[in-house]
Amino acid sequence: MREIQVDLSKIQANYRQLKALVAPSEVMAVVKANAYGHGMHEVAQALEDISVDALGVADLEEAIALRAAGIKSRIMCWILSTEDDFEMAAEQQIELGISNLAVLESALAAGVKQIHIKVDTGLGRAGFPRSDWEQVFTKLSGMSIGLFSHLANTSEEDDRKQEQEFLAAVELAEKSGVKISQRHLAATAGALSYPSMRYDMVRVGIGLYGLNPWDDREFGEYGLQPAMRAVARVVNIKRVPAGQGVSYGYRYRTDKETTLALVPFGYSEGMPRIAVGAKVLIAGRQFEISGRVAMDQFVVDVGDHQIALGSEVVIFGDPAIGEPSADQLGASAGTINYEIVTRIGGRAKRVYL
Ligand SMILES: Cc1ncc(COP(=O)(O)O)c(C=O)c1O
Structure with a gap:
């Protein structure tokens, strides 16, 4: 009735394409948040099968779950709390991206081998502020670490200012006797836009x-293909007269006799409630969602088109073959494709192609 179809071969092809685009830099494949909704274990295994350079997740729990599932590749995580199990991180050879002194001390005490220091170069989120850099690098003098930061993607001017800050951190670390094994700054947008910011590795998620x-x-222009399709089947069809209000609050009312198709994919599946007017593909034609999305379903006015019960409805997929995109669905709900793919799911089965 409803499926999230994930084509792992497209993710593998995208990884290879990204590797070629940013060579000779390494590529960390970011599989946090259930691989942006695509399935963390399945995606990690598919990438390990093609010798991924490294995997990136947010939390230590995600990293440990990957090791428990048998993933042997390099794994790094970067949202850490002082309550995390750093002994386990050391034992499981998980690389830690560290943003504060309390976590740094716990990680060193636990014997974590590979540390990456995150410096805040302007995003104002995680990362050591500039006022801490000297103290941190002095503490790590003689050690080999990774050094990284994350761009705000605000404007080219702001990104370039962040790069200057990043270079200042590299210089200060080296002056303090720290050996930098890997410098990484760019995620997808930065990796594609700025060759100079690829350094030793890029961390790509959305791409x-x-x-x-x-x-x-x-x-x-980059030759990357969407790997996820969200589909459902029409479960009800009916003719209604002009003036029929549709769904809660009557955000839509028919202006003539028409046919309404019911699609069992609601906000409980992650479909945004406010995506009124978003387009879906049914029988080779795009139609707008009519009225509010409900918890389990939405309605599509298909006019006088002959739509059969059980017809496939593509909620988003690959725009290159005429399907609506996750970007368009995001835009119709005032959000971005990242939020669409990470929230999609609920009762919809994930199916791997
Ligand atoms: C530190 C860090 N690096 C890389 C990424 C991947 O970003 P993107 O999905 O834009 O490639 C993220 C995602 O939010 C991140 O937090």
Whole structure:
């Protein structure tokens, strides 16, 4: 009745394409948040099968779950709390991206081998502020660490300022006697836009899944393909007269006699409730969602088109073959493709192609 179809071969192809685009830099494949909704274990295994350089997740729990599932590749995580099990991180050879002194001390005490220091170069989120850099690098003098930061993707000018800050951190670390084994700054948008910011490694998430990291720029030129399709089947069809209100609050009312198709995919599956007017593909034609999305379902006015019960409805997929995109669905709900793919699921089965 409803499925999230994930084509792992497209994720593998996207990884290879990204590797070629940023060579000779390494590529960390970011599989946090259930691989942006694509399934963390399945995606990690598919990438390990093609010798991924490294995997990136947010939490230590995600990293440990990957090791428990038998993943042997390098794994790094970067949202850490002082309550995390750093002995386990050391034992499981998980690399830690560290943003504060309390976590740094716990990780060193637990014998974590590979540490990456995150410096805040302007995003104002995680990362050591500049005022801490000297103290941190002095503490790590003589050690070999990774050094990284994350861009705000605000404007080229702001990104370049962040790069200057990043270079200042590299210089200060080296002056303090720290050996930097890997420098990494760019995620998908930065990796594609700025060759100078690829350094030793890039950390790509959204691009790996074939999705556009920008909401104001085209993405077709990079040869990356969306790996996820959300589909459902029409479960009800009925003719209604003009003036029929549709769904809660009557955000839509028919202006003539017409046919309404019911699609069992609601906000409980992650479909945004406010995506009124988003387009879906039924029988080769795009139609708008009519009225509010409900918990389990939405309605599509298909006019006088002959739509059969059981017809496939593509909620989003690959725009290159005429399907609506996750970007368009995001835009119709005032959000971005990242949020669409990570929230999609609920009762919809994930099926791997
Ligand atoms: C530190 C860090 N690096 C890399 C990424 C991947 O970003 P993107 O999906 O834009 O490639 C993220 C995602 O939010 C992140 O938090």
